[in-house]
Amino acid sequence: xxxxxxxxxxxxxxxxxxxxxxxxxxxxxxxxxxxxxxxxxxxxxxxxxxxxxxxxxxxxxxxxxxxxxxxxxxxxxxxxxxxxxxxxxxxxxxxxxxxxxxxxxxxxxxxxxxxxxxxxxxxxxxxxxxxxxxxxxxxxxxxxxxxxxxxxxxxxxxxxxxxxxxxxxxxxxxxxxxxxxxxxxxxxxxxxxxxxxxxxxxxxxxxxxxxxxxxxxxxxxxxxxxxxxxxxxxxxxxxxxxxxxxxxxxxxxxxxxxxxxxxxxxxxxxxxxxxxxxxxxxxxxxxxxxxxxxxxxxxxxxxxxxxxxxxxxxxxxxxxxxxxxxxxxxxxxxxxxxxxxxxxxxxxxxxxxxxxxxxxxxxxxxxxxxxxxxxxxxxxxxxxxxxxxxxxxxxxxxxxxxxxxxxxxxxxxxxxxxxxxxxxxxxxxxxxxxxxxxxxxxxxxxxxxxxxxxxxxxxxxxx
Numbered sequence: 001x002x003x004x005x006x007x008x009x010x011x012x013x014x015x016x017x018x019x020x021x022x023x024x025x026x027x028x029x030x031x032x033x034x035x036x037x038x039x040x041x042x043x044x045x046x047x048x049x050x051x052x053x054x055x056x057x058x059x060x061x062x063x064x065x066x067x068x069x070x071x072x073x074x075x076x077x078x079x080x081x082x083x084x085x086x087x088x089x090x091x092x093x094x095x096x097x098x099x100x101x102x103x104x105x106x107x108x109x110x111x112x113x114x115x116x117x118x119x120x121x122x123x124x125x126x127x128x129x130x131x132x133x134x135x136x137x138x139x140x141x142x143x144x145x146x147x148x149x150x151x152x153x154x155x156x157x158x159x160x161x162x163x164x165x166x167x168x169x170x171x172x173x174x175x176x177x178x179x180x181x182x183x184x185x186x187x188x189x190x191x192x193x194x195x196x197x198x199x200x201x202x203x204x205x206x207x208x209x210x211x212x213x214x215x216x217x218x219x220x221x222x223x224x225x226x227x228x229x230x231x232x233x234x235x236x237x238x239x240x241x242x243x244x245x246x247x248x249x250x251x252x253x254x255x256x257x258x259x260x261x262x263x264x265x266x267x268x269x270x271x272x273x274x275x276x277x278x279x280x281x282x283x284x285x286x287x288x289x290x291x292x293x294x295x296x297x298x299x300x301x302x303x304x305x306x307x308x309x310x311x312x313x314x315x316x317x318x319x320x321x322x323x324x325x326x327x328x329x330x331x332x333x334x335x336x337x338x339x340x341x342x343x344x345x346x347x348x349x350x351x352x353x354x355x356x357x358x359x360x361x362x363x364x365x366x367x368x369x370x371x372x373x374x375x376x377x378x379x380x381x382x383x384x385x386x387x388x389x390x391x392x393x394x395x396x397x398x399x400x401x402x403x404x405x406x407x408x409x410x411x412x413x414x415x416x417x418x419x420x421x422x423x424x425x426x427x428x429x430x431x432x433x434x435x436x437x438x439x440x441x442x443x444x445x446x447x448x449x450x451x452x453x454x455x456x457x458x459x460x461x462x463x
Contacts, residue, residue, distance in 0.1 A: 027159055042172060043207035110205070141385075141388060148371070149384055260327075327430060329360070336352050
């Protein structure tokens with residue numbers, strides 16, 4: 001019986017492996033070079049999950065509820081630290097590295113491998129773990145920025161940017177589950193976080209190897225247009241106020257419809273942070289033992305399933321108007337939160353988590369496609385760096401509100417706060433979008449200095 005079971009398991013594993021490999025090559029992805037990028041994404045997501053699991057026990061698990069709230073707030077501040085480097089420094093630097101993306105992606109993996117080995121040699125020293133974890137997060141975000149900027153060069157004919165991004169994401173989600181579960185089992189059986197980090201370092205090395213094997217068209221040609229420079233300020237002109245300079249930097253390369261889309265996805269990311277943290281504390285406050293484990297598992301499962309379903313839907317959609325998808329996702333999420341608040345129970349809370357996760361996943365895919373389509377290549381890396389910074393900031397703000405909301409007053413409180421905020425932003429986004437679409441009916445879309453595609457973004461061109 002044992003041999004038969006092992007044989008059937010091996011046969012099933014081979015079938016699944018063949019289907020996964022075939023899916024990565026489908027629709028011309030192998031010929032265009034998208035398939036190698038998919039597998040590089042698989043390794044990158046998987047190694048990120050491995051390092052997260054290996055470090056999971058060092059932040060706040062096992063503390064009292066009061067201490068957990070304080071530690072989570074500290075963790076939220078720490079997660080924002082890398083973005084102080086990614087947006088103003090790494091993004092513009094990567095804009096200037098149009099030729100050499102393979103080396104850059106491999107370099108981020110090698111850097112993370114070195115940091116994982118350092119953490120493996122000091123598994124209990126927080127003064128080593130925290131700086132190394134932050135450095136690893138910075139390099140991970142840098143990889144994500146380069147990967148997103150390079151994706152349009154590898155999309156096969158007939159596949160939209162939305163479909164390509166969704167395919168990359170769904171393979172990445174699968175590798176996150178497999179790799180995170182694998183290293184978790186290894187740590188549980190061995191009792192050694194160092195072993196988990198050493199395996200993670202080896203996986204980062206494999207990721208670097210596959211980055212070098214990406215097709216040459218990932219890079220721009222050597223004679224590609226250079227990064228546009230800001231025009232010098234005329235002599236005698238009054239200096240621009242700091243706030244105005246910050247706003248100009250934040251919107252550099254973004255047309256109005258892209259700003260609106262980013263605002264829509266930001267409020268969905270805010271919703272994700274709020275519901276994740278608030279519901280975790282709500283369950284801890286109101287349930288105990290097996291019931292608490294089941295409820296928390298249902299919430300986490302709903303978040304994961306929603307993310308997977310939203311990404312899977314994105315693989316099937318040929319979207320020519322990604323901004324409409326984002327606006328619709330915000331509206332659906334806002335209405336669902338208000339309905340859960342009115343009729344609150346834990347089952348509806350799980351359903352609300354599922355819907356918000358689906359909306360967030362689909363909206364993020366659409367936002368990436370919009371940036372890839374309408375921002376010129378010489379500004380695309382910094383545009384992605386800024387968008388990721390805004391989205392992470394939105395998640396942190398939402399999670400911070402989730403920490404301070406009183407979970408003892410019932411779970412409906414969190415959904416009322418979320419529903420009112422998301423619905424209000426949805427109304428503002430719809431009104432702003434109607435204004436610019438009416439303006440576009442009589443003139444071309446207004447494009448901000450710094451460079452975006454000059455065509456009308458409403459015109460369907462492969463996205």
